[in-house]
Amino acid sequence: xxxxxAIVGQSGGPxxxxxxxxxxxxxxxxxxxxIGTIYGALNGxxxxxxxxxxxxxxxxxxxxxxxxxxxxxxxxxxxxxxxLPKMDEKPEVYEQIIDFFKAHDIRYFFxxxxxxxxxxxxxxxxxxxxNDYEMRIMGVPxxxxxxxxxxxxxxxxxxxxxxxxxxxxxxxxxxxxxxxKAVTIVEIMGRDAGWLTxxxxxxxxxxxxxxxxxxxxxxxFDMDNFMEDVRAALEVHPNVVVAVSEGAxxxxxxxxxxxxxxxxxxxxxxxxxSGTGKALELAVxxxxxxxxxxxxxxxxQRCASHIASKADLDESIMVGAAAxxxxxxxxxxxxxxxxxxxxDPYKVETGSEDIQKIANMVxxxxxxxxxxxxxxxxxxxxxxxxxxxxxxxxIEYENGLPKHFxxx
Amino acid sequence: xxxxxAIVGQSGGPxxxxxxxxxxxxxxxxxxxxIGTIYGALNGxxxxxxxxxxxxxxxxxxxxxxxxxxxxxxxxxxxxxxxLPKMDEKPEVYEQIIDFFKAHDIRYFFxxxxxxxxxxxxxxxxxxxxNDYEMRIMGVPxxxxxxxxxxxxxxxxxxxxxxxxxxxxxxxxxxxxxxxKAVTIVEIMGRDAGWLTxxxxxxxxxxxxxxxxxxxxxxxFDMDNFMEDVRAALEVHPNVVVAVSEGAxxxxxxxxxxxxxxxxxxxxxxxxxSGTGKALELAVxxxxxxxxxxxxxxxxQRCASHIASKADLDESIMVGAAAxxxxxxxxxxxxxxxxxxxxDPYKVETGSEDIQKIANMVxxxxxxxxxxxxxxxxxxxxxxxxxxxxxxxxIEYENGLPKHFxxx
Numbered sequence: 001x002x003x004x005x006a007i008v009g010q011s012g013g014p015x016x017x018x019x020x021x022x023x024x025x026x027x028x029x030x031x032x033x034x035i036g037t038i039y040g041a042l043n044g045x046x047x048x049x050x051x052x053x054x055x056x057x058x059x060x061x062x063x064x065x066x067x068x069x070x071x072x073x074x075x076x077x078x079x080x081x082x083x084l085p086k087m088d089e090k091p092e093v094y095e096q097i098i099d100f101f102k103a104h105d106i107r108y109f110f111x112x113x114x115x116x117x118x119x120x121x122x123x124x125x126x127x128x129x130x131n132d133y134e135m136r137i138m139g140v141p142x143x144x145x146x147x148x149x150x151x152x153x154x155x156x157x158x159x160x161x162x163x164x165x166x167x168x169x170x171x172x173x174x175x176x177x178x179x180x181k182a183v184t185i186v187e188i189m190g191r192d193a194g195w196l197t198x199x200x201x202x203x204x205x206x207x208x209x210x211x212x213x214x215x216x217x218x219x220x221f222d223m224d225n226f227m228e229d230v231r232a233a234l235e236v237h238p239n240v241v242v243a244v245s246e247g248a249x250x251x252x253x254x255x256x257x258x259x260x261x262x263x264x265x266x267x268x269x270x271x272x273x274s275g276t277g278k279a280l281e282l283a284v285x286x287x288x289x290x291x292x293x294x295x296x297x298x299x300x301q302r303c304a305s306h307i308a309s310k311a312d313l314d315e316s317i318m319v320g321a322a323a324x325x326x327x328x329x330x331x332x333x334x335x336x337x338x339x340x341x342x343x344d345p346y347k348v349e350t351g352s353e354d355i356q357k358i359a360n361m362v363x364x365x366x367x368x369x370x371x372x373x374x375x376x377x378x379x380x381x382x383x384x385x386x387x388x389x390x391x392x393x394x395i396e397y398e399n400g401l402p403k404h405f406x407x408x
Numbered sequence: 409x410x411x412x413x414a415i416v417g418q419s420g421g422p423x424x425x426x427x428x429x430x431x432x433x434x435x436x437x438x439x440x441x442x443i444g445t446i447y448g449a450l451n452g453x454x455x456x457x458x459x460x461x462x463x464x465x466x467x468x469x470x471x472x473x474x475x476x477x478x479x480x481x482x483x484x485x486x487x488x489x490x491x492l493p494k495m496d497e498k499p500e501v502y503e504q505i506i507d508f509f510k511a512h513d514i515r516y517f518f519x520x521x522x523x524x525x526x527x528x529x530x531x532x533x534x535x536x537x538x539n540d541y542e543m544r545i546m547g548v549p550x551x552x553x554x555x556x557x558x559x560x561x562x563x564x565x566x567x568x569x570x571x572x573x574x575x576x577x578x579x580x581x582x583x584x585x586x587x588x589k590a591v592t593i594v595e596i597m598g599r600d601a602g603w604l605t606x607x608x609x610x611x612x613x614x615x616x617x618x619x620x621x622x623x624x625x626x627x628x629f630d631m632d633n634f635m636e637d638v639r640a641a642l643e644v645h646p647n648v649v650v651a652v653s654e655g656a657x658x659x660x661x662x663x664x665x666x667x668x669x670x671x672x673x674x675x676x677x678x679x680x681x682s683g684t685g686k687a688l689e690l691a692v693x694x695x696x697x698x699x700x701x702x703x704x705x706x707x708x709q710r711c712a713s714h715i716a717s718k719a720d721l722d723e724s725i726m727v728g729a730a731a732x733x734x735x736x737x738x739x740x741x742x743x744x745x746x747x748x749x750x751x752d753p754y755k756v757e758t759g760s761e762d763i764q765k766i767a768n769m770v771x772x773x774x775x776x777x778x779x780x781x782x783x784x785x786x787x788x789x790x791x792x793x794x795x796x797x798x799x800x801x802x803i804e805y806e807n808g809l810p811k812h813f814x815x816x
Contacts, residue, residue, distance in 0.1 A: 014582045043587060071576050079585040162808055166714050169809055171480050174422045174711040177487040179451060206807050210813055298703045303582040306574050306715055309808065389808035399614050400570055400717065400797035401577055406616055 001034050001328070002134060004107025007053065009041035010142075011113030011120075012319045014074035015156030016163075016305040017316040018112055018142045019405070022077065022229065023070040024320020025140070026056050031321075034328045035108060040407065044080035044113065045120055048100055048219050049093070059407060065199060068405040070313055075182035076407045083116045084123050090252035092213050094127045101135065102189035110135045112320070115360060118335050120352065122355040125333030127299040136327035139307055139355060140319055144302045150358040151337035152348065155319060156302070156387035158312030161199035165389060167198040167297060168243065170231040172209035175239045182291040183230060183240045185286050186211070187277030188366035189301050192362045196220050196301065198369070198377045198385060200243035213239050218365050219374035221256050226280070227287050229375050234290070245275050306402045310391025315348060322350040346387035409443045415461065417449035418523030418550075419528075420489065422482035423564030424571075424713040425724040426550045427813070429479040431483065432728020433548070434464050439729075443516060452488035452521065455468045455529055456508055457659030467667065467815060468582050477651065478721055478814040479754035479803055481713035484815045491524045492531050502535045513729055516735050517545045520728070526743050530763040533741030540618055544735035546744040547763060548727055550773060554603035557683065558766040559611045563727060564710070567798030569607035571712040572596060572795060575705060576608040576651065580617035590694050590699040591638060591648045594619070595685030597709050599655035600770045603627050604709065606785045606793060607778070608651035620648050622811070625655035626773050627782035631662050631720045635690070635695050637759070637783050642698070654684050663676025664688065713812045718799025723756060730758040754795035768773050 002073065008025045010018055022040075026405055031113040033274060040054045041047035052389045054077075069076060085093055101109070110122070111117045121139035130270040141148050161211035166258035175184045188197040194216025204210035212233040233240040247255045257276040284292045315338065322338045334352040341347045369381035416433045418426055430448075439445040448462045449455035462485075477484060493501055509517070517532070519525045529547035536543040549556050552568035576594065583592045584629060596605040602624025610620035620641040623629055641648040656664045665684040685702035692700045723746065731744045742760040751757045777789035804811045 014585055043585075053425040072581065074581040075585045078587070081586070166707055166809055167712070169812070170711040170713060171707060173480065173482040173812065174707050177418075177422055177451075178452075178481045178489070179486070192474075203809060206809060207812070293707075294703060295706045295708075299579060299582050299701075300575055300703075300708075304575070305578060333722050342747075358503070386807065391808065393804050399794065400719075401574055401611060401614060402579065402801065404615070 002107050003034050003036070004021065005037045005039060006035045006057070006108035007039040007041050007048065007106050008077070008110040008112070009044040010048060010075035010079050011044035011111065012142065013114070013301050014079065015142050015144050016073050016159035016308045017156040017312050018074070019072045019076045020070035020316035021112045021142060021155055023124050024317035024323055025065040027066055028321035028324030029376070032324055032328050033145055035293035035324070036105070039104065039106070040077045040383070043078040044084055044117070045084065046080040049066040051100065054407060057255065060230040060278055065405060067305050068403060069392055071305055071308070071402065072404040073303040075155055076405060082118065084120050087127055088124060092179060093288045093329045094124070095122065098128065098133050099130065101133070107240055108362070108388040109135060109136055110140065110323055110327070111137070111353060112142055114141070114143050117354045118283070118359055121357070122333055132381050136330070136332045138327050138331065140323050143241055145190055145193055146194060147193035147363045148358065149361045149363045150335070150353040152340040153311065153338055154386055155316040156193065158322045159203070159305065160196055160301050160308035160310040161217060161385055163301055163307050164297060165201045165202035166194055166307055168211060169203040169209060171295065172203065172241055173239055176209065179238055180291060181238045181292070183233055183234070183242065183288070185244060185280045185292070187244055187246055187275050187286070187294060187296045189297065190217065191247040192217060192364070193248055194245045194365045197243050197245040198365060198381050199389070201377050202386060202389065205386060211243045213242045214376045215242070215244045215248050216365055217245050217249060217366065220251040221248045222251070223283065223316060230288060242280070244276055244280060255370040257380060260261065275279060306395055308393055309389045310393045311388055313393050318371065319350050326352055332384045343387070356384040410515050410544060411444070413444050413445045413447060414443045414516035414518065415447040415449050415456065415514050416464070416485070416518040416520070417452040417455060417647070418454035418483035418487050418526040419519065420487060421522070421710060423552050423710050424481050424716045425720050426482070426563040426566035427480045427484045427533060428478035428594045428721040428724035428725050429520045429563055429728040431474040431546050431549060432725035433732055434468055435474055435714070437731025438728035440732055440736050443732070444513070447512065448485045451486040451627070453490055453492065454488040456505055456694065459508065462815060463605065465590055473813060475691055476804065478725055479713055479801060480812040481711040484813060489524065489717060492528050493549065495531060495535055502532070506536065506539065506600045507531065507585065511540070515642040517543060517799045518548065518731055518735070519545070520550050522551050523598070526763045526767055527538050529743065530741055540592055544738070544740045546575065546731040546735045546739065547756070548731050548742055553598055553601055555601035555771045556766065557769045557771045558743070558761040559797055562744055563720065563724040566717035568604055569610070569793055570717040570797035571709055571715050572604055572705060572747065573610035574605045574714055574715055576619060576682065577611040577617060579703065580611065580619070580649055582618065583649055587646055588699060588703070589642055589646045591642070591650065591690070591696070593650045593652060593682050593688045593700070593702040593704060595652055595704045597705065598626060598653040600772070602653045602773045605651050605653040605685070606773060606789050607797070608783050610790055610794060610797065613787070613794060619651045621650045622784045623652045623656050624773055624778060625653050625657060626775065627778055629656045629657040631661070631691065637806050638696065639693060640796060650688070651766050652684055652688060656780065714803055716801055721801050727758050731791045734760055746757045751791065751795070
């Protein structure tokens with residue numbers, strides 16, 4: 001048994017579940033005999049390099065704190081976007097980190113984050129092995145984008161998907177009240193993969209409302225087809241709702257958002273950056289001329305923990321604790337994963353994967369999850385997503401607002 | 409006792425509470441001996457003119473339906489934006505309505521809506537009185553904007569305020585994770601009054617986070633002062649968050665959103681309409697040059713019933729039922745109001761006001777609720793808003809999504 005202290009850090013963009021994974025790591029560390037104190041690195045690996053850390057063994061007083069932490073959006077330890085240099089280029093950075101680990105008797109490092117964090121995990125564990133300092137370093141993925149290879153889905157996706165589906169259902173009710181022809185375009189995050197936009201169609205499985213059209217980056221966007229689709233939908237009912245990924249692009253690779261920029265310039269002649277939704281709004285206004293509005297869900301997609309998915313939070317805690325268990329049992333340099341063992345009833349287990357095998361690859365929405373015309377998703381796609389959004393965490397409110405756990 | 413049937417309609421823009429008021433009217437009608445059947449007019453007064461109505465006495469089976477209806481966003485009966493013509497210009501419209509009422513033995517009409525609906529209530533009750541058809545016609549206001557005279561606040565405002573405050577708190581957590589200087593501008597609804605934007609500052613009363621700057625339409629917006637404010641805030645901490653009303657405008661009356669349009673044109677030379685948030689984003693980018701992002705809360709402010717305020721929904725049901733009681737006791741041609749009898753503990757009663765006295769006036773945020781510099785709101789302002797956002801309704805979820813009540 002490798003005995004020592006542990007440190008945990010968070011990196012990359014916020015999600016509603018990244019603190020649930022943190023809570024899982026802390027819980028796991030508390031339960032393991034091998035681990036003494038669990039430290040938190042402030043602002044990810046930057047905190048290790050600068051020595052700005054906190055003592056989570058003291059800060060977290062018990063189950064109630066862990067629960068509140070798991071319901072708190074964004075990264076409670078702060079985040080960074082730092083990628084470690086190559087080992088042979090700047091070995092002093094690695095030496096500094098190992099010295100820090102040694103000084104605090106740290107033998108376990110858990111890094112919750114995206115691609116850059118997994119890169120850090122791989123490099124650092126290789127360095128430790130080469131330099132005979134026994135460390136267990138594990139990565140836990142987090143991204144609302146669900147585009148990581150080697151895992152059934154990613155921690156954080158289910159909550160973002162639930163927010164998007166519930167918001168879409170509410171937008172559909174809102175737009176349905178008038179009888180005047182109108183088009184509403186909802187722009188959803190996802191530059192390279194359309195998983196979040198797929199979730200906008202979830203109400204179709206259960207409710208009497210659904211977006212009419214769904215466009216993902218995985219299928220080339222064609223403006224003429226789009227106009228034809230919108231016109232056809234307007235024949236069916238007056239209120240047409242479109243869900244579109246920010247990353248939707250034409251056959252030549254141009255982003256739909258960029259297509260409007262080309263024609264729009266500011267007072268200095270600079271291209272004016274509009275979003276994908278805004279570009280389509282302008283296009284519909286010009287070509288069809290009916291009432292049209294675009295809505296950008298924006299950063300609330302990744303931080304709306306008041307409507308987080310219980311399945312997502314529970315799994316995020318589970319995978320955090322499983323990372324600690326795996327490390328204590330000897331695993332190092334790997335990324336934790338989800339393995340779906342059954343869909344009906346939905347069951348999931350944790351696993352781990354070699355980071356080298358999956359790093360810097362994008363898991364796109366498979367073509368068979370998209371209809372032939374490329375303007376909607378299949379029921380199979382929605383059945384894959386649905387269980388990830390199930391269940392409502394018991395969010396604690398005070399004075400009308402959700403309570404959050406703050407690490408000073 | 410005036411015996412007869414009743415009809416209820418909804419009009420104007422959706423809110424998260426307009427169906428709670430509908431539920432209150434239905435509940436009130438069920439309880440009153442004077443009222444036989446309660447009908448629903450589809451798409452407001454349009455439904456009365458076209459004869460498209462539904463029988464709510466049959467559709468609503470009991471308490472469970474009323475509860476689900478009160479948790480459903482937007483107008484379950486559909487809405488319209490129709491204003492009745494003047495009586496002496498088109499008396500045939502009024503005759504048609506009265507004929508419809510007579511044909512269905514309707515003696516009670518409840519209209520939930522904005523200014524146009526209150527105008528309809530006033531005109532129609534005057535016409536009935538002149539033509540000796542005894543009717544009781546009552547208006548119940550609804551608007552997320554909280555800008556109606558004669559009432560302490562409006563049904564629908566508390567829920568929108570809660571959504572804005574909770575979303576702002578989440579955005580503040582999200583933006584706080586990095587240490588790089590960044591400005592986030594959140595654009596909030598409200599063209600003539602800043603009540604919704606005030607709500608963005610609510611976290612200040614309870615949490616460790618708050619928007620740094622708050623700009624309302626009630627104070628002239630000055631671009632130089634704004635830049636100075638943002639620069640000063642960036643000195644205090646790296647992540648500055650600004651809340652701004654869509655209706656913020658300069659001393660000369662120009663909207664801040666319009667100021668950017670003047671310099672931005674599309675390929676055809678048309679002014680490009682950007683929002684207020686986008687305009688300030690561009691300005692900060694140009695003048696300060698740090699990372700900057702704008703977020704528009706958009707229509708979710710008025711339809712996010714999944715995080716409705718229990719106080720708002722309970723009061724909306726109460727005021728709907730109170731409208732029925734008042735009508736049965738002989739009141740007609742008036743608008744229902746809220747009277748706050750105590751703030752600590754918060755207590756509210758219903759009343760009614762002459763529509764003529766309050767129609768077409770805007771209740772702005774009083775100057776004493778805004779700080780001297782005009783870049784934030786006072787604690788007094790927040791204490792006025794806070795109790796309207798308290799409490800969480802027991803939202804029913806199914807398959808991960810809130811359940812809604814649908815009137816076919």
